Amino acid sequence: MQKSLHIDANKCTGCLQCEMACSYENYGVFNPAKSRIKIFNFEHEGRKVPYTCTQCAEAWCLNACPVDAIRVDVATGAKVVNESTCVGCKVCTIACPFGTVNYVADTGKVQKCDLCGGDPACATACPTGAITYVDADWTGLDKMRAWAGKTDNATRASA
Amino acid sequence: MAWTRKVLRVDLTNGTCKPEPLNMEWAQQYLGQRGLATKYFVAEVDPKVDPLSPANKLIMTTGPLTGTPASTGGRYSVVTKGALTGAIACSNSGGYFGAELKFAGWDMIIFEGKSPKPVYLSIENDKAELKDASHLWGKTTWQTEEGIKKAHQDPQVRICSIGRAGENGVMYACIVNDLHRAAGRSGVGTVMGSKNLKAVAVRGTLGVSGLKDAKAFIAAAAAGKKVLAENAVTGQGLPTYGTQVLMNVINEMGALPTRNHRDVQFEEARKISAEAMAEKRPTDGKSHLVTNAACFGCTIACGRISKIDETHFSVVNKPEYWGASGGLEYEAAWALGAANGVGDLEALQYANLICNEDGFDPISFGATVGAAMELYELGILKKEDIGMDAPFGSAKALCELAQMTAKGEGFGKILGLGSARMCEKYGKPELSMSVKKQEFPAYDSRGIQGMGLTYATSNRGACHLRSYTVASEVLGIPVKTDPLVTEGKAELVKAFQDATAVFDSAGLCIFTSFAWSLADIQPQIDAACEGGWTMEKLGEVGERIYNMERLFNNAAGFTAKDDDLPPRLKTEPAKTGPAKGLVNGIDKMRPEYYQVRGWDANGVPTKDTLGRLKL
Numbered sequence: 183m184q185k186s187l188h189i190d191a192n193k194c195t196g197c198l199q200c201e202m203a204c205s206y207e208n209y210g211v212f213n214p215a216k217s218r219i220k221i222f223n224f225e226h227e228g229r230k231v232p233y234t235c236t237q238c239a240e241a242w243c244l245n246a247c248p249v250d251a252i253r254v255d256v257a258t259g260a261k262v263v264n265e266s267t268c269v270g271c272k273v274c275t276i277a278c279p280f281g282t283v284n285y286v287a288d289t290g291k292v293q294k295c296d297l298c299g300g301d302p303a304c305a306t307a308c309p310t311g312a313i314t315y316v317d318a319d320w321t322g323l324d325k326m327r328a329w330a331g332k333t334d335n336a337t338r339a340s341a
Numbered sequence: 342m343a344w345t346r347k348v349l350r351v352d353l354t355n356g357t358c359k360p361e362p363l364n365m366e367w368a369q370q371y372l373g374q375r376g377l378a379t380k381y382f383v384a385e386v387d388p389k390v391d392p393l394s395p396a397n398k399l400i401m402t403t404g405p406l407t408g409t410p411a412s413t414g415g416r417y418s419v420v421t422k423g424a425l426t427g428a429i430a431c432s433n434s435g436g437y438f439g440a441e442l443k444f445a446g447w448d449m450i451i452f453e454g455k456s457p458k459p460v461y462l463s464i465e466n467d468k469a470e471l472k473d474a475s476h477l478w479g480k481t482t483w484q485t486e487e488g489i490k491k492a493h494q495d496p497q498v499r500i501c502s503i504g505r506a507g508e509n510g511v512m513y514a515c516i517v518n519d520l521h522r523a524a525g526r527s528g529v530g531t532v533m534g535s536k537n538l539k540a541v542a543v544r545g546t547l548g549v550s551g552l553k554d555a556k557a558f559i560a561a562a563a564a565g566k567k568v569l570a571e572n573a574v575t576g577q578g579l580p581t582y583g584t585q586v587l588m589n590v591i592n593e594m595g596a597l598p599t600r601n602h603r604d605v606q607f608e609e610a611r612k613i614s615a616e617a618m619a620e621k622r623p624t625d626g627k628s629h630l631v632t633n634a635a636c637f638g639c640t641i642a643c644g645r646i647s648k649i650d651e652t653h654f655s656v657v658n659k660p661e662y663w664g665a666s667g668g669l670e671y672e673a674a675w676a677l678g679a680a681n682g683v684g685d686l687e688a689l690q691y692a693n694l695i696c697n698e699d700g701f702d703p704i705s706f707g708a709t710v711g712a713a714m715e716l717y718e719l720g721i722l723k724k725e726d727i728g729m730d731a732p733f734g735s736a737k738a739l740c741e742l743a744q745m746t747a748k749g750e751g752f753g754k755i756l757g758l759g760s761a762r763m764c765e766k767y768g769k770p771e772l773s774m775s776v777k778k779q780e781f782p783a784y785d786s787r788g789i790q791g792m793g794l795t796y797a798t799s800n801r802g803a804c805h806l807r808s809y810t811v812a813s814e815v816l817g818i819p820v821k822t823d824p825l826v827t828e829g830k831a832e833l834v835k836a837f838q839d840a841t842a843v844f845d846s847a848g849l850c851i852f853t854s855f856a857w858s859l860a861d862i863q864p865q866i867d868a869a870c871e872g873g874w875t876m877e878k879l880g881e882v883g884e885r886i887y888n889m890e891r892l893f894n895n896a897a898g899f900t901a902k903d904d905d906l907p908p909r910l911k912t913e914p915a916k917t918g919p920a921k922g923l924v925n926g927i928d929k930m931r932p933e934y935y936q937v938r939g940w941d942a943n944g945v946p947t948k949d950t951l952g953r954l955k956l
């Protein structure tokens with residue numbers, strides 16, 4: 183079964199536990215600056231939005247990479263950067279329409295979410311359920327369900 | 342490493358910034374943050390120093406768990422001699438600033454001297470420099486944050502700053518970070534202003550690594566989070582209602598100080614409660630509350646983000662206040678509301694926004710307005726003195742007085758003195774509801790007896806965050822005690838004071854203690870920090886910190902006489918509610934407390950006590 187990260191921004195409180203978990207998982211340090219998931223705070227609207235790679239099926243980054251450093255992890259469907267192949271040309275960062283591949287000056291390579299090999303640390307760390315790891319075929323279905331709940335069939339029910 | 346082992350010393354007089362190694366021997370005795378910074382402070386500063394003189398120092402400090410995934414591990418504290426109180430001050434704040442300072446590689450910053458001109462400190466990891474802040478002087482904390490982010494071309498930089506209140510010498514000015522989090526009490530912002538230090542801007546990308554046993558730490562932190570999530574207060578009450586969950590509860594207990602403590606119940610409490618914040622307004626069909634919010638690392642998320650009613654008189658034609666912003670928290674809602682008899686939620690939020698924007702403590706400000714309203718009702722203050730009618734309950738007066746205090750205009754200058762100095766000035770010192778010149782927070786000690794002892798013996802003046810016995814006396818945490826009696830409160834207050842000192846020194850938020858005891862944080866501290874942190878050692882550290890602060894205050898000139906409550910709470914019984922007929926029994930509790938503490942009849946720690954605590 184293919185799974186994907188599912189983000190419900192309404193639940194996010196901005197605690198940054200996910201950012202610490204991501205940086206620790208990948209670099210062994212609690213350091214939001216190195217996190218592949220980022221929480222954006224739209225202060226004046228009172229909104230906090232977690233954002234990371236959605237692992238496009240036809241990934242722009244993967245197709246753009248001139249040295250074939252981004253490959254598909256067949257087990258998870260994640261598009262994964264092979265650091266030893268990456269030459270740091272940043273073409274993928276231009277190609278990605280969402281900005282979720284990022285250059286890291288320290289290493290001279292790019293980084294992006296790799297779904298932690300199928301056990302996403304951010305989802306485990308999130309205390310509110312704003313990030314979950316769900317059956318990919320179910321993405322959007324909870325929203326559908328919520329709207330379905332608002333559908334007015336009261337007339338028939340009482341008839 | 343749990344400690345970065347680096348201290349930044351900033352000499353404002355000479356404009357230099359120098360790193361030095363952290364004193365690790367002290368770290369083993371005082372843990373971090375409140376305890377460790379206070380140790381530095383008392384070692385370096387004359388207790389008799391004038392708080393607003395260059396000889397006073399100001400320390401910004403993180404704890405060993407700041408910047409780790411321990412729940413609420415994002416706090417920092419400001420330690421100095423308080424402008425309002427003249428006592429040791431330690432004000433704690435959440436938001437994101439503290440963790441960023443840690444990520445930049447610093448345990449603390451010690452500011453000394455006074456800059457000849459306005460400056461701000463800019464930190465980028467190990468690079469620290471003082472920069473000109475002339476263009477920021479006169480600006481609000483919000484403008485300052487925006488200005489620095491623009492100048493640095495970095496939206497990620499985290500900033501703490503003073504607003505105009507700190508520049509203008511409002512005695513209870515605070516230091517605001519991340520727009521609406523504050524090191525709020527005792528006038529730490531006033532001290533910062535007296536040093537011509539406008540702000541500190543930090544960008545930290547080093548992170549925290551190398552904890553003593555990272556695996557054990559992550560497991561201990563996860564176990565702690567589970568306890569918080571499963572607890573009714575930290576798992577449901579605080580995230581859903583915020584601290585405002587208390588408004589109706591405390592009012593029903595007859596412990597909601599109202600109209601400068603004349604009454605203990607507020608007839609309009611419901612209108613300013615959490616429940617009211619969640620209701621749809623008739624004017625625009627929206628609720629006041631937009632969402633909850635967390636500080637760095639916090640899995641509780643008690644914070645409130647609200648939107649003010651755009652049609653309210655206070656903000657008509659002022660779109661700059663229409664966006665979502667912080668508030669109302671319980672303390673601010675009480676101080677700006679019940680303490681003045683004002684039941685207009687939107688007016689309270691407006692005054693609260695002004696407090697955030699220009700950096701002054703809503704508790705002390707609201708309580709000072711309450712005292713001024715009483716002076717007005719007694720005919721001692723006239724309409725001409727204040728510049729308006731200011732009877733209890735006037736939302737209009739509250740809003741205008743907040744603006745005047747922020748700008749240091751007219752009667753706002755007098756309000757900026759705080760209630761003790763103001764009431765003294767008008768010949769009515771007994772009308773200041775304060776201890777050591779710091780105003781009471783939102784619990785009336787006639788209805789919650791232990792809080793009377795808490796206030797009287799708090800090292801930073803009247804305060805609920807030094808020993809929150811409300812937890813025990815009202816909520817039954819960890820055990821239920823009777824709020825109406827004095828028996829057993831001496832032991833209770835000591836236990837809470839010592840444990841709180843540990844939480845404050847670890848880098849954690851004290852709200853975790855609704856669910857956590859020392860036994861919950863001990864494994865987290867022990868796994869993160871070198872040195873074998875047993876329950877016994879932590880208990881001793883807490884007691885040592887409390888006594889160290891006490892010794893500083895004694896040397897500063899405080900005596901047993903200052904461990905007292907205003908006459909109103911000792912002679913005017915509560916008029917209504919469960920505590921009807923009661924006054925606070927401080928005179929009975931104080932000697933018991935001194936005994937439990939191992940202090941003599943004058944409140945001075947005995948030789949034995951000092952020896953036992955290695956002080």
Ligand code: SF4
Pocket residue numbers: 203204205207208217218219234294295296297298301302303304305
């Ligand atoms: S799945 Fe893993 S790599 Fe991707 S954002 Fe979450 S923690 Fe980071």
Ligand code: SF4
Pocket residue numbers: 193194195196197198199200201221232307308309310311312313
């Ligand atoms: S851990 Fe969850 S609630 Fe916290 S910031 Fe990340 S997405 Fe938001």
Ligand code: SF4
Pocket residue numbers: 413435436634635636637639640641642643644850851852853
């Ligand atoms: S409980 Fe509230 S104040 Fe404490 S860290 Fe969490 S959000 Fe901040």
